[in-house]
Structure formats: structure tokens, C-alpha cells
Amino acid sequence: MRNRKRVLKGFHYWECDSFGDYLHNMSAEGWHFVEWKLGLIFERGESRDYYYDVEAFPKGSEMDTRPEPDTEEYAEYCEAAGWKFIDSKQRFCVFRREQEDALPIVTQEERLQNIKKAGWRKWVSDSIGMLFITILIWLEFLTINFERWIFFDLMLFLILAVTVGSITKILECFVMILEGHKKKAEIAVGNIPYYGGKFQAAARFFRNYMWVFVITIASVIACIQKYYYLAVIVLVFVSIIFLITAVIAVRRPSRADNWIFQIGGVLGLLMVIIPVIVFIAITAGDQQINNLSMQEIPLLQSDYKEITGKIDLTDEGHFQGVLGSMSYFLVRYDETTNSVGDSSDSLWYYVYESSHSWILNKIWKQHLDKTDGARDCTQEWRAEAAVCSGSRGSIYTVLYQEKLLYLYSNDPLDEEQIDIIRMKLKLGEIM
Structure with a gap:
């Protein structure tokens, strides 16, 4: 019987309470969260009614894969107040209540500000690149390459995909604004806001699996239209990205080392992809010239x-x-x-x-x-x-x-x- 198991599950900062409830339910089943390492790691134990508090740490970074010095200092302060620090990743900090009379780690107003700040910073890091690429693709489509791309189903699908992705990011922006006002109003009348729910879960599912769907459909279209080399490029690209992500998730480097590791990974990826693209372009060109009756x-x-x-x-x-x-x-x-x-x-x-x-x-x-x-x-x-x-x-x-x-x-x-x-x-x- 396994004593440890890995769950590939992620949450958004606006789902801190849903995250805590998930960990609570897992503890009730005898699986207790111990750390992040290529997913959530749980250890088997006795069924316990543990209460977890998941907070967005304002001094954290999206490049954090493990507790940094600021996080450890924050954890010591919380442990003195009756909360046991379990682990942290990015701006998430997971605590387990050790004392029944433990006071809240932060006030409701502070918690809302921390979650808003973390959510906006993640939105910026996730969205700017996509919005920029979407604008560039549309400009090229409408000006330089319209006469080719309009008859190229694979490119039309990719244009549609990045456009839908950008629209969802814009909608996410408005949703965060509305959610922030809603939570603030709840706090103003003395209620305790709940961060999570079915809508956030559905949005998370879409964010997590949209690109899996896009890559799968794009590969199928490429194969149907006999652009097998494009499917190979996508497969190699995705495999390398997954490998880099997996190594970072398992090794959990410091923030500074993570930057170095990711930059090195991107350079390594380019060193692999560019020669492949050049080779395919040259061989494809050779096949077209002097080859027609x-x-x-x-x-x-x-x-x-x-x-x-x-x-x-x-x-x-x-x-x-x-x-x-x-x-x-x-x-x-x-x-x-x-x-x-x-x-x-x-x-x-x-x-x-x-x-x-x-x-x-x-x-x-x-x-x-x-x-x-x-x-x-x-x-x-x-x-x-x-x-x-x-x-x-x-x-x-x-x-x-x-x-x-x-x-x-x-x-x-x-x-x-x-x-x-x-x-x-x-x-x-x-x-």
C-alpha cells in the first residue's frame, strides 16, 4: 500500500478557501498534505479533522518554487500564533491550525488585498505575452499573410485559439474587478467572504486544459493535412517544455536559480527547435523545385x-x-x-x-x-x-x-x- 501519493491539481489565488477545503477533505480521508513537488504530495495517516488556511503571501513571487527567507520569517510569526507552516509555492502559503483558539493570520481586509495583489500580478505575467502575440498575429494576418493563412486551416485554428485565449484573459480581468468589489462589500457589512466556488473551479479547469485541447486539435489538423513535420515540431516543443517544468517542480530551485534555470531552458529549447525548423524548410524547398512534370x-x-x-x-x-x-x-x-x-x-x-x-x-x-x-x-x-x-x-x-x-x-x-x-x-x- 502506498504511503505517499501525488495529485496534479492547481488552484488560483481567488480559490484560497476552496484550496483549504480540499486539503481538509483529504485529511478527513487520511491523506495529509506535506509539500509541493510536481503536484501536491500527500502522506497516508490517520483520518483527522485538520483545518487548513491558505494565504497569498504579498512578498512571494511567481518564480518561488520553495519557501524563501521572507516566507520562512513569515511562517515563524504564524507558528507563534498557533498555525503550523506546511509549505509554500509561488505566492501560496499553506498553514494548518494547531491551536483551537488560534487567531486569524491576517484581517479580512488584509487578506482581500493580498489575494487581489497576487491575482493581478499573476494575470499580468500570464496575459501580457499572449495579448502581444495575438495582436502581432492579427496584424500579420490582416496585412502580410492574409492570402495564404485564410486558406490554411491549421493557422486559422491557431489564430482562433490565441484570440479566444486573449478574450478569456480580458474577461478574467473584469471578473477580478467585480469579485474584488463584491468581497469588499461583504466585508463592509461584517460577513466573511469565501474565496472559491464552482465558477472559479470551472474557470480553473478551462485555464488548465484549454491549451491541451488546442495542442491536440492542432496536431490532428496538421496530420490530416499531411503537415507531419509541424506535428513533430509541436510534439518536440511541448515535450521539452514539460521536461523543463517537471525538473523545476522536482528540484525546487531557489528564486534566483529558477530564473537562471528557465533562461537556460529557453535557450536550450531554441537551440533544438531552430535547427529543426531550418532543416525542414530547406528539405521542403528542395522537394518543391524541379520536381513537377x-x-x-x-x-x-x-x-x-x-x-x-x-x-x-x-x-x-x-x-x-x-x-x-x-x-x-x-x-x-x-x-x-x-x-x-x-x-x-x-x-x-x-x-x-x-x-x-x-x-x-x-x-x-x-x-x-x-x-x-x-x-x-x-x-x-x-x-x-x-x-x-x-x-x-x-x-x-x-x-x-x-x-x-x-x-x-x-x-x-x-x-x-x-x-x-x-x-x-x-x-x-x-x-
């Missing part, structure tokens, strides 16, 4: 004009998602001369397809903003809208009802060539 490319220069030489470079990219798709192709012929004297002939084009007009309209606007000196060529392309630009070669941006074409050609295109391109890429109604 002519049958795999929907449109070649030879489809709509006379051309000599041979294909010396091809490239392609594709995103397929619930909101549509994006396909990219590059074809370059060597050993030929075009009208401007180039020794090669290049053609690249993006075909965006979506039943959501707002998506195509936004991509159209983004390409249009990058176009200088454009002339209207809607009639030639028989499209809803089309423009042509470019001083060296020609760039065409063409909008149809459910498709958008963004194409570069070394030479301007005439109407016959445009009709061939429309037919090959299935753009609009073919006359």
Missing part, C-alpha cells in the same frame, strides 16, 4: 505562345482549407530570348478560389494596393474586374465571381492568349 502544371508558356528552349525551373505551392484554396506555380524556360532581350522566360501565377466574396475582394484590394500605373483590362479578361501593370513584363490581377488570378508574364498578353489562359485555368465562362 508538365502534366502537373495547369498552364505553361507553350500553351499560349511559341517558345524555344526547355524548362529549367518549376515551383509550386498549395493551400486547401474550409474557406477555399490557393495554388501557386512558377515555370521558367531557359535558352530563349523574348521581346526585351532576356535569355529566359518566366511565368508565375496564383489562383485563389473561394465561395466567399469578401475573401477574394480583400485579396484583390491587397494586390491592387501594390500595383502602380495600372490600366483597366476587364473587357479583355471578361471578368468582374481586371488590371494590368508592370514596366518590365506584365502583371495581371483578375477577379471573377469565385476565383482570382494574379499572374506575371515576361511579355504582354493579347486577347487570344488571354482566352487560352482562361480556358486552361477555368476562369469565368468560356465562350
Whole structure:
């Protein structure tokens, strides 16, 4: 029979009373809390009706994994008042009442201030990074990478996840404000506030398991869309983070050593992750270049004009998602001369397809903003809208009802060539 057991359970500072009641119930079952070490550690003993008081220590830190000198001094003061100090972690201090007539460790007003202070500091440490990342991701999504990410389900899910995470943090901010006012009002009329309850427990469950859900779903999406390397990166990243966290939780370094350990862990993580990402990027790029047959490319220069030489470079990219798709192709012929004297002939084009007009309209606007000196060529392309630009070669941006074409050609295109391109890429109604 085991004499010790570990419970992987955590509480928020606004759940100090729920935490104390949990320890009390465990003691009634014969399991007595002794310390934190990768979870809550309990020792088997006789069933006792122990009363626990969990306090938020104002001089503590989120980097504390064990009692620091300030905490030990605080514990001596409390033990003299009839409270036995059990253990501490971060700003939590756990005491067990040893004397029936022991006075409260702090006044109700002081307790509320300590809990508010601890709660706000934890909120800041947990939220600032997430809010900053969310803002950066949305800025990049709406400006630089919209035309790719909108068709990339994995990235859309991650954007949704960080957005939901940030919204919950903002809501948590308002909840703490309201909770603080509510507890203050209870104290003002002589009541003793209870810190905890079902709402706090539900919020804690969401905080603890939301990212487990996010990582699991993201890995599943990556595998379904055959981005196996992304799933591997996530698995390696999460494993290293878990290992670092577990080692810190077991070793319980001092506050100063914990800072050093975590900084070293982050640097070590980067040393592992960055080479993996670089390797995957290089190998993925090698697989795309010179790896396409002519049958795999929907449109070649030879489809709509006379051309000599041979294909010396091809490239392609594709995103397929619930909101549509994006396909990219590059074809370059060597050993030929075009009208401007180039020794090669290049053609690249993006075909965006979506039943959501707002998506195509936004991509159209983004390409249009990058176009200088454009002339209207809607009639030639028989499209809803089309423009042509470019001083060296020609760039065409063409909008149809459910498709958008963004194409570069070394030479301007005439109407016959445009009709061939429309037919090959299935753009609009073919006359």
C-alpha cells in the first residue's frame, strides 16, 4: 500500500478557501498534505479533522518554487500564533491550525488585498505575452499573410485559439474587478467572504486544459493535412517544455536559480527547435523545385505562345482549407530570348478560389494596393474586374465571381492568349 501519493491539481489565488477545503477533505480521508513537488504530495495517516488556511503571501513571487527567507520569517510569526507552516509555492502559503483558539493570520481586509495583489500580478505575467502575440498575429494576418493563412486551416485554428485565449484573459480581468468589489462589500457589512466556488473551479479547469485541447486539435489538423513535420515540431516543443517544468517542480530551485534555470531552458529549447525548423524548410524547398512534370502544371508558356528552349525551373505551392484554396506555380524556360532581350522566360501565377466574396475582394484590394500605373483590362479578361501593370513584363490581377488570378508574364498578353489562359485555368465562362 502506498504511503505517499501525488495529485496534479492547481488552484488560483481567488480559490484560497476552496484550496483549504480540499486539503481538509483529504485529511478527513487520511491523506495529509506535506509539500509541493510536481503536484501536491500527500502522506497516508490517520483520518483527522485538520483545518487548513491558505494565504497569498504579498512578498512571494511567481518564480518561488520553495519557501524563501521572507516566507520562512513569515511562517515563524504564524507558528507563534498557533498555525503550523506546511509549505509554500509561488505566492501560496499553506498553514494548518494547531491551536483551537488560534487567531486569524491576517484581517479580512488584509487578506482581500493580498489575494487581489497576487491575482493581478499573476494575470499580468500570464496575459501580457499572449495579448502581444495575438495582436502581432492579427496584424500579420490582416496585412502580410492574409492570402495564404485564410486558406490554411491549421493557422486559422491557431489564430482562433490565441484570440479566444486573449478574450478569456480580458474577461478574467473584469471578473477580478467585480469579485474584488463584491468581497469588499461583504466585508463592509461584517460577513466573511469565501474565496472559491464552482465558477472559479470551472474557470480553473478551462485555464488548465484549454491549451491541451488546442495542442491536440492542432496536431490532428496538421496530420490530416499531411503537415507531419509541424506535428513533430509541436510534439518536440511541448515535450521539452514539460521536461523543463517537471525538473523545476522536482528540484525546487531557489528564486534566483529558477530564473537562471528557465533562461537556460529557453535557450536550450531554441537551440533544438531552430535547427529543426531550418532543416525542414530547406528539405521542403528542395522537394518543391524541379520536381513537377508538365502534366502537373495547369498552364505553361507553350500553351499560349511559341517558345524555344526547355524548362529549367518549376515551383509550386498549395493551400486547401474550409474557406477555399490557393495554388501557386512558377515555370521558367531557359535558352530563349523574348521581346526585351532576356535569355529566359518566366511565368508565375496564383489562383485563389473561394465561395466567399469578401475573401477574394480583400485579396484583390491587397494586390491592387501594390500595383502602380495600372490600366483597366476587364473587357479583355471578361471578368468582374481586371488590371494590368508592370514596366518590365506584365502583371495581371483578375477577379471573377469565385476565383482570382494574379499572374506575371515576361511579355504582354493579347486577347487570344488571354482566352487560352482562361480556358486552361477555368476562369469565368468560356465562350
